[in-house]
Amino acid sequence: RKEVEQDPGPFNVPEGATVAFNCTYSNSASQSFFWYRQDCRKEPKLLMSVYSSGNEDGRFTAQLNRASQYISLLIRDSKLSDSATYLCVVTGNTGGFKTIFGAGTRLFVKA
C-alpha cells in the first residue's frame, strides 16, 4: 500500500463546478498535512495546510479525519485558473523529518 494515495484523476469539470479530491495516508503517526498545487513543469506551491477542525480559504476547503487517516480538498465555483495537479502531502518526524507526496490528481477546468 502506498504511504499517501490520491484519486487517480484526471478530473474534467466545467467552470463553476464543485470538485472534491480525496487522499488517504497509511502512517498514523503523521503530524502535518498539506495540499500543494503544481502547474505543468513548475515547482509545487503550498495551497493550504489541513487541520482536524477543517479550514477554509475562499473557494477552497480542506478537511482532515485522523481516525480514518483521510484528507479532502473541496474547490467551489471552479475557475479555469484552477487547472493544475493537486498534491496531497503528509509530513512526520518519526525517524527523522520526512515528507511524503501523493501522486497528485490532475484537474482540468473547461469553459
Next chain:
Amino acid sequence: GAVVSQHPSRVICKSGTSVKIECRSLDFQATTMFWYRQFPKKSLMLMATSNEGSKATYEQGVEKDKFLINHASLTLSTLTVTSAHPEDSSFYICSARDLGAPSSYEQYFGPGTRLTVT
C-alpha cells in the same frame, strides 16, 4: 513566504559528464534541505535530506556516489549528478524548511532544474 532559488533552471549535458545544481535559501537559514526528483506525470520522490555541516541522508535506492550532496552553509546545498546518463534526465527540485517560521513543517520549494542528458 520564504524564497528558495535553484540554478540552473535548465541544463542539457552529454552522457558521462557531471552536472551541479545549486539550491539557495534567500531570506532564511536552512539547516536542512531536501532534494527531490520528478519524472513526467509522476509525483515527487525524495532523494536525500541535506544537513548543514554533516553528511546527507539518502533514501533507499538512491546512489550516494552518483548523487553527491554538499551542504556547506546555512543557505546553500548542492547536488552533483556524476557521470550522468540519459535515465538521469528528470526534474530536480530542492526544498528547505524555515525553522523560524510559525509552521516549521512547511517546506519552500525551489523552481526546479530540468536536466536532459543526451
